[in-house]
Structure formats: C-alpha cells, structure tokens
Amino acid sequence: ERSRCIRWRLGWLPGGKPRSCPRCANPRGTTRTHLIECLNLRIKLNVGPETPDPISYVLNMLPMSSPKLHACQRCWAHTWPILCDILDELESIHHPGYVRSSSYHNSTPGQHLVEWL
Numbered sequence: 001e002r003s004r005c006i007r008w009r010l011g012w013l014p015g016g017k018p019r020s021c022p023r024c025a026n027p028r029g030t031t032r033t034h035l036i037e038c039l040n041l042r043i044k045l046n047v048g049p050e051t052p053d054p055i056s057y058v059l060n061m062l063p064m065s066s067p068k069l070h071a072c073q074r075c076w077a078h079t080w081p082i083l084c085d086i087l088d089e090l091e092s093i094h095h096p097g098y099v100r101s102s103s104y105h106n107s108t109p110g111q112h113l114v115e116w117l
Contacts, residue, residue, distance in 0.1 A: 005059060005087065022093060030093060039089065044082055058083055 021029020023038050036042070036054060047054045058079060067073050 022096070035090060035093065039086065041086060044086060045079065055083065055086065 018028045018030045020027050021034060021038055026034055028034065029038065041054045042049060042051060045054045045058050047057055051057050063072070063076070067076070
C-alpha cells in the first residue's frame, strides 16, 4: 500500500508509455487524467469535480497522528480501503501481467491504517 501511494505521488503510477485503456479502449487511456475520469475516482473518493487529482487530495489529508474524533476515524476507516483498492486497480491496469491478489481482496485492504486509528 505504501509503495503504491509513493509511486502515485511521484508520478510513477500509472507510468511508462500511454497505452489503450483496458476498461474503455481509449487509445491513450493510461494517462493519469484519463484514468481519474474512467475509473470515476472523484465519485469513489467523494471529492468535488474541481479536484484535479483526487488521490493526491486524499493522501494530503492523511492524519499525522491518530485522530481523536470518532467521525474522523470512521471517515478514514471508510475511505482508506477504497483508496487502497483503487491503487491496486491502477497497478493492474499499468502492468497487464499483474494479477490482483486474491488474498488481498479476501482481507480488508488498508487494514493496518484502520487498526492504527
């Protein structure tokens, strides 16, 4: 999870030459901008349409210490697994041979952060 977050922030995920999007067959579909739209990331992460990069927006909101407010804890317990799943999906789009781990999907993605909260 941490590796994917870092690679997104550094601009390495998605990376390489843009290729056809496997979801919609857009010929230049693996660009960051296209994938944000194609995967409906603003809706999944519940951010406004004016947010150009919803993943970075959510990552910038990560708490530096365990939040004391229960509402904030519940928000992250809901949002973080969704973000982890999105990053896993981006990984599978970027690397066509990547098989999304069944053990990853049987467990709760992002469980370490949720437990920390």
